[in-house]
Amino acid sequence: MILLDFNIIAPAIGTIFWTSLIFILAYFIIGKLGFKPIAEGLKKRESDIDNSLRAAEKAREEMSQLVAKNEELLAEAREERSAMLKEAKEIKENMIEDAKIQAREEAGRILDAAKEEINNQKMAAITEVKNNAGKMAVSIAEQIMRKDLANGDGQQAFVSKLIDDFKLN
């Protein structure tokens, strides 16, 4: 009975009416103008974040691909460089080797030529000596013929003098 005296468990008609009216108003004003745009804004932000995350992931992938490509290129270049260096070294060595051989050959040739020349000169000199010695012998013999060959000592001195005078030209 006491409970019924107070309107706490008896739903008052007016309050039901006003609560329904105010709540429906709240739904149409705040629900439509407030929560709907808020929810849509949040959803949009969510999809925006999602999209940008996906884009970032894609960019990162592309970046890593690019980096891998760069590395590949770099490695290739490095390899090429070392190959080139190696080649150059080989060429250099070959050139040196060739030059050495060539020089040796040239030197040999020059030496040979020199030897031949020396030989030739030697032969020429010997021939000349031979010729000169012959001439000298003939000339000495001539002069001796002409001079008195009585005096033995005098002859010897004379011959010596002739030999001294006879310059081996």
Added chain:
Amino acid sequence: MNAYHPNKAKVLHFGSFRCLPKTLQKQGNTATKMYIFAAIYGSVSFTKRKSISEMLKNQLNRLFFCVFALFVSVSAFAGDTPDLKPGETYNPTPDILHHIADANEYHLFGDVSIPLPVILYAPDQGFTFTMSNAFHHGENSVDGYVMYHGKVYRAEKGLSKDGKVDIKKVEKREYYDADSVLHSEMIAIHEGGETKLESSSTLMSFTSFYDFSISKIVAIMLIVLVVMAVLFIPIARKYKSRDGKAPTGVQNLFEVFVVFMTDEVIKPIVGPRYMKFLPFLLTLFFFILFCNLFGLIPFIGNPNVSGNIAFTLALATIVFLVVSFSGNLDYWKHIFWMPDVPVPMKIFLAPIEVIGMFAKPFSLMIRLFANITAGHIVILSLVSLIFIFGQLGESIGGASVGAVLAVLFVIFMNIVELLVAFLQAFIFVVLASLYIGSAVEEHAHH
């Protein structure tokens, strides 16, 4: 004889809302509250109702309460109520029940009340529009209507249906009939004699008139409506004006709630069509939450909005209508002709499911009403400790002990109630989502 004067005797409670310790979140307070609820009602029949009004006749207590008004705001008590006789104890029940009920005027403290529009309709008299202060706190009638304890009643016979008549007194008479059933009558005593009063129509008893007034809780609902509009519409605009930017300020504060309710509750429970129901469910959540919180703000009369059964009935009915109108064929099939069970079972299940259809919104209604009302009752009961311990001013020592205890418990309870305010709004929306979710669910055919 009950003749307390709640217009002039009012207890407000104080709360500190700054922090909510995690340990409190495990409070299973509903059971406790209902126990106290029951205990208060149980005690009613054994103790005589008594006024707290004479307590400030004691000068020392007046001083004492000035000090404690810092912690527990207690208004001035005055009135022509009889004094507490020796041996009688103070019974807080009438004050508490008056506080948690709705009223046609907004009583703040002492003699200060905010007048509210009174709109009355009687089929034989038509509409009556007036303001609550036209009744002068029940000192005169207006067009045959009498105000008693902030509530408008209609005189049955013998009171002029036109203009004002001075009312000397309103009495509540209780008597037992031949079957020992307690009846109570409200009698207005005026120049022309005595007239029986009747209260406005409720769903439980239809009387000769309907009260469509902007009552205390309707006024708070209107304030909540304005607060929500002022809060959420500019926030919604910010999502356009600050598109792509991080939320700031009040937008950030409420985004936490909106995102939590959307992502953790509504989206997983309602299912793929949740966007259609999101505005409704979020409006429901914040409407209940703000009404709950308005009841906790100290010094503004602590209106018991969401603890009013008409309020919860209206919201539960709206949820019921939304569920019923959005229910797909599967939903109705599962109620009236349960698939995949034998025919006798189908016949057996149908009435159970039909009862369940109504039991769901009924549980929504009772849960919110009982939790919020119980919270208000517990807090008021604790405040009443001061008067119970103090024996209405006879014992200053008792009142001191009561005040110290009351302050500590009321602070504690207010923090718990703050949790309950959020929790009950949350639970209401979780269950409403669940019911909507079951109504729009697409069943994979077995």
